[in-house]
Amino acid sequence: MAKWSLSSDFSLIRNPSSVWSYGSKPTGHHVAGIFSLFTHLEQEPNGHDEIVGWFGIDNSWYIHGLSVYYNTKPTNVIMGPITFPGNSVAMHPADDGRFSVVRFTTPKDGNYVLDATFAHIDKCALNTGVYIIYNNLMTLWEIDLAGPEDSKSFKTTDKGISIKANEPIDFIVGVGLDNNYVCDMTLARVDIHLLEDQPGFPIIAGSIGFVLGISISAILFYIYKRYRENRRNANVGYQVIN
Numbered sequence: 229m230a231k232w233s234l235s236s237d238f239s240l241i242r243n244p245s246s247v248w249s250y251g252s253k254p255t256g257h258h259v260a261g262i263f264s265l266f267t268h269l270e271q272e273p274n275g276h277d278e279i280v281g282w283f284g285i286d287n288s289w290y291i292h293g294l295s296v297y298y299n300t301k302p303t304n305v306i307m308g309p310i311t312f313p314g315n316s317v318a319m320h321p322a323d324d325g326r327f328s329v330v331r332f333t334t335p336k337d338g339n340y341v342l343d344a345t346f347a348h349i350d351k352c353a354l355n356t357g358v359y360i361i362y363n364n365l366m367t368l369w370e371i372d373l374a375g376p377e378d379s380k381s382f383k384t385t386d387k388g389i390s391i392k393a394n395e396p397i398d399f400i401v402g403v404g405l406d407n408n409y410v411c412d413m414t415l416a417r418v419d420i421h422l423l424e425d426q427p428g429f430p431i432i433a434g435s436i437g438f439v440l441g442i443s444i445s446a447i448l449f450y451i452y453k454r455y456r457e458n459r460r461n462a463n464v465g466y467q468v469i470n
């Protein structure tokens with residue numbers, strides 16, 4: 229079973245990196261808005277260089293807020309009112325309302341199980357909008373986080389959802405109901421499994437087909453051989469008689 233984890237797979241070097249990409253969508257257009265890739269990664273400049281963030285071309289630390297952040301340490305990092313859990317990803321929208329987006333692009337056709345949790349990690353947290361959007365088209369989940377430490381989770385059924393190859397699923401954090409970007413730092417845990425095909429069925433069916441094919445061929449060959457021998461015997465018999 230193929231598995232991906234936003235935090236375990238987090239790349240400090242590449243964007244996109246395998247199935248994951250980090251970027252943004254424009255204000256008011258979290259569903260169909262064009263996805264813009266963040267261009268560069270920077271360490272926090274004021275004594276917390278274990279925290280890094282991917283930023284767009286117009287942005288850096290403490291300018292627009294818009295980023296996908298990562299705690300490179302395995303333990304909690306306290307940064308003012310914010311507590312970053314170890315080796316975790318946090319997302320923050322922009323001062324102008326742009327959305328922070330983590331995009332998962334499916335590597336192949338299949339049934340995918342999505343398991344996501346979003347949580348406020350800033351002590352002064354107010355309202356934050358969280359969304360999961362399929363293929364720039366369909367809202368799978370939309371929820372408001374309200375107040376410090378609020379946490380909400382989304383999970384598909386164990387059968388997952390059927391998705392074609394190369395279709396995006398966007399995990400999005402926006403300014404939310406207060407229409408303000410202050411204190412919107414939001415932990416994002418996203419785990420995705422690709423289910424295998426139905427248990428063993430095609431392999432068993434294939435084996436039965438192969439064995440049957442060999443058996444039928446052997447029987448046909450045997451019948452043909454007997455037919456040839458009978459013909460030869462008949463011819464021989466005829467010649468003897470004459």
Ligand SMILES: [Ca+2]
Pocket residue numbers: 354355356402403404405406407408409410411412
């Ligand atoms: Ca807000």
